[in-house]
Amino acid sequence: MSSYASNKLMTLREAIARFVHDGDTVYCAGFTHLIPFAAGHEIIRQRRRDLVLARATPDLIYDQMVAAGCARKLIFSWGGNPGVGMLRAVRTAVESGRLEIEEYSHFAMITRLTAGAAGLPFLPMRPTGNDLPRVNPQYRTVRCPYTGMDLTTVPALNPDVAIIHAQRADAQGNTQIWGVIGEQREAAFAAKRVIVTVEEIVPSEVIRSDPNRTLIPDFIISAVVHEPYAAHPSYTQGYYDRDNPFYLAWDQLTAEPGGLERYLEEWVYGVPDRRTYWEKLGPEVHARLAVQPAYSQPVNYGRFD
Amino acid sequence: MEGYTSSEMMVVAAARLLRDGEVVFVGIGQPNLACNLARRRHAPNLNLIYEAGIIGAQPARLPLSIGDPCLVSGAAAVCSMYEIFAFYLQNGRIDVGFLGGAQIDRYGNINATVIGDYAKPRVRLPGSGGAAEIAAWAHRVLLLTPHQPRRFPERCDFITAAGYLRGRHERQAAGLRGDGPVAVVTDLGILAPDDSGELVLIALHPGATLEQARANTGWPLRAAPDLRTTEPPTAEELRLLREELDPQRIYLKG
Numbered sequence: 338m339s340s341y342a343s344n345k346l347m348t349l350r351e352a353i354a355r356f357v358h359d360g361d362t363v364y365c366a367g368f369t370h371l372i373p374f375a376a377g378h379e380i381i382r383q384r385r386r387d388l389v390l391a392r393a394t395p396d397l398i399y400d401q402m403v404a405a406g407c408a409r410k411l412i413f414s415w416g417g418n419p420g421v422g423m424l425r426a427v428r429t430a431v432e433s434g435r436l437e438i439e440e441y442s443h444f445a446m447i448t449r450l451t452a453g454a455a456g457l458p459f460l461p462m463r464p465t466g467n468d469l470p471r472v473n474p475q476y477r478t479v480r481c482p483y484t485g486m487d488l489t490t491v492p493a494l495n496p497d498v499a500i501i502h503a504q505r506a507d508a509q510g511n512t513q514i515w516g517v518i519g520e521q522r523e524a525a526f527a528a529k530r531v532i533v534t535v536e537e538i539v540p541s542e543v544i545r546s547d548p549n550r551t552l553i554p555d556f557i558i559s560a561v562v563h564e565p566y567a568a569h570p571s572y573t574q575g576y577y578d579r580d581n582p583f584y585l586a587w588d589q590l591t592a593e594p595g596g597l598e599r600y601l602e603e604w605v606y607g608v609p610d611r612r613t614y615w616e617k618l619g620p621e622v623h624a625r626l627a628v629q630p631a632y633s634q635p636v637n638y639g640r641f642d
Numbered sequence: 643m644e645g646y647t648s649s650e651m652m653v654v655a656a657a658r659l660l661r662d663g664e665v666v667f668v669g670i671g672q673p674n675l676a677c678n679l680a681r682r683r684h685a686p687n688l689n690l691i692y693e694a695g696i697i698g699a700q701p702a703r704l705p706l707s708i709g710d711p712c713l714v715s716g717a718a719a720v721c722s723m724y725e726i727f728a729f730y731l732q733n734g735r736i737d738v739g740f741l742g743g744a745q746i747d748r749y750g751n752i753n754a755t756v757i758g759d760y761a762k763p764r765v766r767l768p769g770s771g772g773a774a775e776i777a778a779w780a781h782r783v784l785l786l787t788p789h790q791p792r793r794f795p796e797r798c799d800f801i802t803a804a805g806y807l808r809g810r811h812e813r814q815a816a817g818l819r820g821d822g823p824v825a826v827v828t829d830l831g832i833l834a835p836d837d838s839g840e841l842v843l844i845a846l847h848p849g850a851t852l853e854q855a856r857a858n859t860g861w862p863l864r865a866a867p868d869l870r871t872t873e874p875p876t877a878e879e880l881r882l883l884r885e886e887l888d889p890q891r892i893y894l895k896g
Contacts, residue, residue, distance in 0.1 A: 368694050368723055369709025393723070394771075417768030419707040420670055428766055440755075442774035443693070444727035451724050463732055465778035466804035466816040469770065472760045486817065517694045517709045520723045574711050581706045631715055 345561045346508050349534065349611070352560035353379045356530045361497035362389040362412075364450070364528060365398055368519030369419060370574060373502040373534055374398050375567035375611040381405040382606060391496060393446045393520065397570065397587055400424040401605070403436060404597045410437040412494070414446040421584050425591040440473055441491065447520050449494035453527030461488035499528035501553065502568045504576065506533055507541040510558030513550040516574025525553045534564040536576050547636075566615040569626070577626040646875050648788075648829035649894045650883055651847050653679060654875040656740075656786055656827045664737040665689040667730075667776055668699075670708045671893045672786050673740035675883065682882050691736065693772045695726040704888055727772065731779045734819055739780030741773055741823075742787050745798045748861045749839050750805025750823035752777060752785070753798035760800060770802050777803030781820040789828035795860040806839030813839065830855045831872065833863075840864075847872045 347355075357363060357380055365373050377398040380388075384407075390399050391412040396419065402408055404426035411431075417423055430436035441449070444462060452460040461479055464487065470476035477490045501521050506512040512533050514521055525531045533553070538561070544551060566573075570580035570587075590596040608614045615623075649672065656676035660666060662685040668677045678701065681688045690699045694709035698718025705713055714720060721729070730736055743752035744767050754773055758764035777783055783805075787793055805823045806813045813822055823841075826833040831846040843855050844866045856863045875883075888894050 369707050415769050415771035440769055442770035443772045444775045447723045464817045465774040466807060466818050467774045468801045516714045518720060518722050523724060572711055574714055578711060
């Protein structure tokens, strides 16, 4: 049955207004790849407050959302600007006591989501001998009933809303992702509501010609948004490259007094949507991020009609 | 030093510690250069695995982030983050893990979290990422870091990733896998654990002295009885690094 199908396609403005509320725990998924920046910017524009922002790598998206005053707490496992240095807005907010933190290692963070996705209260991990359990009481231990081994546990993470960016989906929300698949599927299945933004809306026949590439099926998805370039300055495999110069520039921009505020004013509050943002980046940036195609070979699923 | 930088010496020394056919969990920056140098030299069958869930990567350019798209194109497989940590690291499928860190202490423990107290840190660092699991579950761990006193304290302010904790027996008792941090490559030489797990100097790079290494280490650094001198980089190693692997010298300065 697809009675839920046709009303899921909407604008990003509508999706954020309907599915992201003040005080929500939000998981913007994507490990380096497919980070949903357009959705982050729309959350800033709609001035959401008191969010608990969860992500393995807060990246620039949470630096921007923290700078804009959207967050009261950050749950994370690596809080830097990848390959560059630090996240200054996050650091300033933590140091001034405006932002609470809850810290894990990557595996513990992803294990929390996996437990959430699997409907379990917690999952065990082998011990790592580090000091994080000393400072984060969410780490506990359990004795294995089969071997007697002491295992480390972390509780399920079930975000109120997960936001996923993907290469393509059909209008019903069957979502295909390739390249780095990070924690998108775990985040979607763990969350109560799921917003997916995509580079392309394609006919269902395209999705159904290659079902192994579908990471998230339609009935898990709350909203489908056609939003090309929604991941910039992150990237979408096969569509556009990671904007490494932007990540480098962010470090300098946020080091200047008022730099963050000026950025938000010009590039977030100052543009109505992602299309305007992308046009504003201009042809030089578009050319720099263009990628040459490298197609996979088709596979044969067989016909049975 | 003559004709090469200390970064080049570090990368070359680290590359030589890798063996052909090994499965290596690669980090970005100098570890990435070391692995790709080894793959082009003595270890053509080195299997490069990146934290983003990429197996058998053959990057055509220098990746600037751990999830760079160039790592995916041409790779043997891509998997989820849960799988890379659970099926590969936790299950003992990784031979070698590469790590850096703001602090490395006498027993090879790594701090990448805070300098000072956790609740009121003097310096807040990015945190573990995958370091905790790489250090605990790879069969052996190689560390790469410049040799400076603030980076080599007697004891880390915070253990982000376990070496030998307070001695080799403690690593075993904690239920961790493998041989732990078997080598620390610095710009002055190479440190390796003795029987107790304490890091001692086993090699000096050409031009570096024992006194220099001691002056830049936060504990009374001992030299191994058979302290050796590292072979300098060969012309071919330098050519590969400079012309193919990091032509813009992003990770080879200084």
